[in-house]
Amino acid sequence: MLTGIDEVDWASLRHAYGSAEDVPGLLRGLASTDPAEREVALDGMYGAVHHQGDVYDATIACVPFLFALAGSEEVPDRGGLVELLVSIGGEGEDQEAGGGAEASRGAEASTGAGRGMSRSGSLRGPCASAHAAVRAGGEVFVRLIGDGDAGVRRAAPAALVRFLDEPARVLGLLRERFVVERDDRVLLALAESLGFFVRRHPGHAAGALDLLTAQSSPPYGPGLRLAALGQLAHCAPDRLPSDLVSVAVGLLKERSRLRPAGHDESGPPETDTLVGRLRRLRPSDEEGSQLLRTLHTALGGRVDERIALLRGQLTSPDPADRCNAVWMSTGLFREWRADYSEPVAVIGAQLGAEEDRLREAAVYVLTDLFELAAPAADDLAALVASRPDLWVRRWERGAPTLGDPLKALARSGDPRAVAVLAEVLAGPVVPDDLGHVIVHLGPAAAPVAPALRRGLGSVDPGCPEKYGRAVPLLAALTALGDGQAVPEVLRVLRGALEASGPGNSLVGSSIRAVDAFGPAAREAIPVLRGLLDSEHAAAAAGALWSVEGDASAVLPVLLRESAADDPRRRGPAAEGLARLGPSARTALPALLRTTGSGQVWERVSAGCAVCRIGGEVEPVEPVLRSAWAENPHTRGTIAECLAAMGTSASPLRDLAEAELTAPRRHTARPGGHGSHGSHDIPNDEELVRWCREVVSEGG
Template identity: 60%
Template sequence: MFRGIDEVDWASMEHAYGSAADVPELLRGLASRHPHEREAALDGMYGAVHHQGDVYDSTLACVPFLFGLVRHPGLPDRGGIVELLASIGGGDVDDAPAEPDGEGSGRPGGDEHPGGSDTEDRADDNYTVARTAVRSGAAVFLDLVTDADPEVRRAVPTPLVRFSEAPGRVLPLLIRQLRDEHDEGVRLALVEGLGLFARLHPGLSAPAVDLLATLCAAPHEPGLRLAALGQLALCAPDRLPADLVSTVVELLHTRSRHFRPSGEPTRTSTDTLLGRLRRMRPADEEGAQLLRTLHSALGARTGDRIALLEGQLSSADTADRCNAVWMSAGLFREWRAAYAEPVALIGEQLDSDEERLRQAAVSVLEFLFGLAEPAADRLAALVASDQDSWGRGRATLGGPLRALARTGDPRAVPPLTEVLRHRVVPNETGYTVRHLGPAALPLAPLLRERLADVPLDDADTFGRAAPLLSALGALRYAAAVPEVLRLLQGAPRDLRLRDSLVEALTEALVAFGPAAREAIPALRGLLSGESAVAAAAALWSVEGDAEAVLPPLLRALGPPGSAGGSRPAVSALARMGSSAGVALPRLRSLTDSADLWERTAAACAVWDIGADPEPVLPVFRDAWRQNPYARGTITACLVRMGDAGSPAHDLVATELAAPRRHRARSGGYGSHDVLEDETLLRDCRRVLEGA
């Protein structure tokens, strides 16, 4: 297995954490007699040698030895090594169709590494080399289809289909093995292999598609039928039954009534990332994967997906309902629809005795913000019944309370009052309070007290102060000006994040407006320093002295061609409206900035100051198409423009008709994506209603 391993100059290679001199130990650990050592070694391979999907020179050097390990019959846990090889070879690239098929062909198109850059023209690129290396050894996967170890047989169909150079041999092998295989988990993996084959090799896919269609019907077992339906939805949706949702729900419930956990040997539970991930897996992981595949395949068919979720959430099986809650997250984050009914059903899961189900429901409801309102009654009841999460001992802000406050429900105010009675509160408390709107006014005195408790010279001064300032500003609670000035005047100059702290303090003063006149001397004193722009913005809001604030703001606009550094000054000038007319020539030139965000901000300022739509609308149209994240800023300005923005209303109308959220993207998401999208939709409606 390891012949020649000591002849490799590992010390000259690198992985995610520097020298790869420790890689031979990891490779040998994969063959250890002790399960915990094997798991730790595999964790190390993913953590360093193949960190977050990266491919290093040491990763490439490992490939021959990994193939040697999987060829060694009787070695435990080879299924995990097969999965590692598949990942190194690019096993998560898009399932692009192959080139025209024929015996000996079948390289999938789109050989791009996960970073998204084209690697085919760069022969030395590690990702391309890795894919080539795994393909060159892929013949071993043909033998592993009939391996004695079911974990190996379960892991091998996907890399076999993806990397084999002989698709004409692969499909008959999959079909034959599916006929002979008795392990349910392996049979499901073979069905997934058939679906992947149909997507990658459309010219050879007819037998695979026909078999999937056959497997969708009785008398096959429910799990296999669900797997086949999911794959058919991905590769041949026109072959799906008309009563898809009702069929899937019936199969799910039937399967759940007879489901028993697999008889796999108990795995180790090491304190590694892999060990923690195993402990987090759903009780019915196969069931979760079956339905996850179907949800993914249905994509924008939100009506069908909502009906499917409602069927999952009506199951008597806790695991089915837990899986449904987690699957709802992907639907809510990516697609726009009317979600009141499934959200209410998720709220019902808060009454469950199963802690994992309750936690899943809370986690989903937290990122829905106002869309979680149909579950507010259940959230309020859970908050009231779980006072230990917020009302006793050390101040905490439990998920149920955070989710309830984010809906804007005033029932969150009493428990938040108890949280704020502690001298030190969770940093996110202030940001949570903002979502309550005017209902949070009774909390303002306590927020002020907590701001007074923030130390002046602590490393966490900014972290503690900024959320409180955000809440006090949202509530326009100018009674807190003395506490703001204490931090503004008393924080030492070498305080970490001082600039960010001053920005947060002045933003609060901007919100307080003329009621913060007590701060005028301090703000004037900052006009000639590093915080001049922030101070000028606040001084304008508090005093309205254009003569005092224009010079530092105009200086901060910088020379033509500067990349993005002028945005704070641009935004401050926009707040001044027509009083900043002297800045219009420079702002018009900034609408040609190389930085999209700077030119968008400049266009907004040109409108707010000069009310001239001509130089503004072309910038908006260009930025709208280039970066969806700019749409919120643009739409807010279009609201202010009224009829003058009508030439851009086609963009707004198209956005409102789009089924996909504007921030939806593959490979990640933000905790506020749903909130930002709902805010965009609200403003889009305001634009058209005001036209």
């Protein structure tokens, strides 16, 4: 079946890690009788030959051999090979076809989607060659759709729709399979492929939609009906039942009742490979997760319906259904703005579940909600109180961190976390991230200030290994504005300067702490003055202004820094000048020139400084308006500036008004993916608060 493999000059071909001379071994491994060897070989294909979805000349050379393997009944696990072929041939092809949510089943390769597209939207280069190579074998998929291996039959429909350019024939083949197919998972794959067929061939959609509509009703089973509803929601929402949510929840519960007790999806043996690790991360009921995720994705911004759907999932008697619901709630929370009190409270109720997987999923989701986790605070507090073993998480490598239940409780702002955090601080192991968590408790965390000071006092600033511990402690003391910590902070600051010079990471954190202490930190004045000629000049000048309030001492420094060649110095200088307000009027001409910078953040810093110094928005209105549209991450900074301007912010108040009517979070991408991870939600909530203040000022 691998005839001709040794005639290929593999050494002259390339994959992600260089020469492809190891590829023949991988291809032979895919045909091994040893399941572990097959798994390792498949991992190698995704890890090197099709690395992160990329296509190389070696990838294209593999296609004929992959077809030979996939078509040979002697080879086990051929479904995975069909998936690999679909991923190789479909790289970037979904965009070319205008195909929405349908993606390659080779999830391990999906991160590279779209790289092979030209500006015109057509495939180019190696991706075009790979697509053509797989398409040339399209007839193979016609045979495989009726293969004796159910795994092959599950993978083949997606390939058939993608690579056989005969829509009428493809639809006929799919229709025939629905009549004879008895495997439930294959039926689900057929329904999914019908949805992709509608998006790919809109001119032939009517017949496919009729099939999906029929499958969404009795006498078909609950799983297939859910799959059909999900595809209709994507392609033809007008064909959905008016009571979609109640129908979907009922089908979910019926499907769960029909699942055998203790059912878990079987698969290849666990191996320490990329494919194996990804498999272990999948939900215990991956099929159910996919069915409901498809429906959630299709509903998009219909938030009320999605919340109702989550409620139904979270109240299912099946723990697997509830676990799936918890995980998919993150996409909703991260992408859309709404009142999530009810679903968050129900997620909190899962913390008392006996199933570790369900409880851990709930904790993970709540940890990233910050203040939005408040409706679950009682359940979090109960878990924290009953499980001291979860207060600190120790890792095989790296420093210990705060346990997620306690972290989630503190991030929610619940004062019940304070006593536990104080106990942790008094213990033998102090998590490195504890200080970063305490900041979310605000003034309520004041009782732990003495322990924070003692912790900082034990840090040796001359030991680089201790920097990681000192920084979060400094952050916590900064948030508390604990002026009594001045001696400890100055000790760390002086020691850091002596140990590594002004570039030491502790210097900036220490200066920010002094800045927050204000007049209580007068003993820091000599040290701050000594830093006015360093790379920390702007930060030191800002702290000196906070402590002394003498503009004449810091204005020349900030003016000098604002004219520096390094934009990393100009930005902090602009922020420092903004704090001086009208006292920095002499800086206005230079700041106005900086608003023409090619860097959006530098324009924003200078523009906000002009507003705060001059008391008017008009001179920089175009600058801030364009930055708001160009980079959503600037909106929080701009909105905070506008809120400080009061009624003078009126020229840009429309931005805040529009933001408050936008249903999607400002940094979210479709599908619930943000761009900065766990802080997307709190950052967006803060932006909304600033915008409300701006609008209310214009009342």
